[in-house]
Amino acid sequence: MIKTEQLSKSYGQFVAAEDISFEVQPGEVFGLLGPNGAGKSTTINCISGLLKPSLGEVSINGYSVLSEAVKAKQSLGLVPQDLAIYEDLTGQENLNFWGQAYGLSGRQLKDRMSTVLQQVGLESRAADLVSTYSGGMKRRLNFACAILHEPRALLLDEPTVGVDPQSREHLLSAVENLKSTGTAVLYTTHYMEEAERLCDRLAIIDHGKIIASGTLAELRSHMGEKDLITLQGDFSQVSEQVLSDFEVIEWQDDSIRFMAADAASLLSDILSRFGKGQVKQTAVQQANLESLFIKLTGRELRD
């Protein structure tokens, strides 16, 4: 339903997205997970037609976004990172505006408005001006506007950034609901927990490139059932030989990261290899998307 083939986008000499290929099937949530600046919005904007790719192909429901834009966009909904709603209109008026822009009218538009308001939990505030909404409520309305016309493919660009837990829950359940009705969803986020909850398959993106992709289970298996251990302290005088029997990912004067199977049982042996007072803090993370990202890049997802 959503397909990119070797999509690249450059700004002058700077390559913001490079060789991005994936497909999202109906009823599937595909996640693009990566830190700020990784290239997620660039990819989404090329798919929605807001940006023209420098190279590669994008299609929606079999129609090329470049050469058959009108047909491609008929099946597409976009929830942009920047809000696309009017503050000086009510929630209802915003929906009415967007509904008409999508060609809906009369009874059909009324029914859809009431369905989406209920899906995002805004029925009781629909008659209020958007300027009186909380940030999370605005994000929910932004989402509602994008799904009014029942798109078969939906692009969500970090829809939960800065929202309160209640709004986040409304948004995540609305995505789950769309998935169950067969919508193909592309979901970008830098929140690992959201990717783990929602996504059937994922691509991890960093510096404009996909560095790993697959189902959650496939991605976890990259970690080889190993835990990620982070030590903080003073390691400026410590030889890397101390951990030569482990896979060290990052070694700095004040922190060390390495992988170990069953880290908890090895911890006292590991700590005994360091001098008194050298290790000030210890953290053990089981295999998850965050630890995989650190393994692949040496950096944290939220950098």
Ligand SMILES: Nc1ncnc2c1ncn2[C@@H]1O[C@H](COP(=O)(O)OP(=O)(O)OP(=O)(O)O)[C@@H](O)[C@H]1O
């Ligand atoms: N118009 C532009 N001109 C030059 N560089 C740009 C432009 N738009 C984006 N970039 C750069 O491209 C890179 C990717 O940006 P993009 O917005 O796609 O990242 P992102 O993963 O969506 O992160 P964020 O969540 O912070 O938006 C960044 O380094 C950004 O500064």
